[in-house]
Amino acid sequence: MIDAIQKPNKQQIQAVAAIEAIVQPIDAWSAATLTQLLAQDSYHLLLAAESGVIKGYCLYQVLFEQAEILRIGTHPDYQRQGIASQLFSALHKTLFKNNVTQLMLEVRADNVAAIALYERQGFKTIHRRSGYYQQPNLPAVDALILQLEYG
Incomplete structure (x- = not known):
């Protein structure tokens, strides 16, 4: 629910x-x-x-x-x-009712499972932020900006 x-x-x-x-x-x-x-x-x-x-x-x-x-x-x-798919379904319905035409999100480029979920939802990568996620003693990870167009 x-x-x-x-x-x-x-x-x-x-x-x-x-x-x-x-x-x-x-x-x-x-x-x-x-x-x-x-x-x-x-x-x-x-x-x-x-x-x-x-x-x-x-x-x-x-x-x-x-x-x-x-x-x-x-x-x-x-x-x-x-x-997560149920959450996306509810979100899509809510946004559609409120005349939202574009949904965006940011994800770590190394989060393969999340990226696969987002792509199944129809998101497309529109931008890459090189080295955005940084932690001490670890290599930097890019951020991907994904977008979904409604309508």
């Missing part, structure tokens, strides 16, 4: 932050950061939940006819069960 949450409660935000810490260990967004973003009208959250258990989430921003996925994640216990 996918819920579009206008005003997520503290527990929902904490659950998303906990998943973030697992799936984005290097640069996870905290509950405080998520709360600050979601206080703004342009930021929205989709939650994949069942029996009160949040399995995945999609945080996105809408500015006029454009939208950007800022974060999307599925708890490891529920990966490979179609949660």
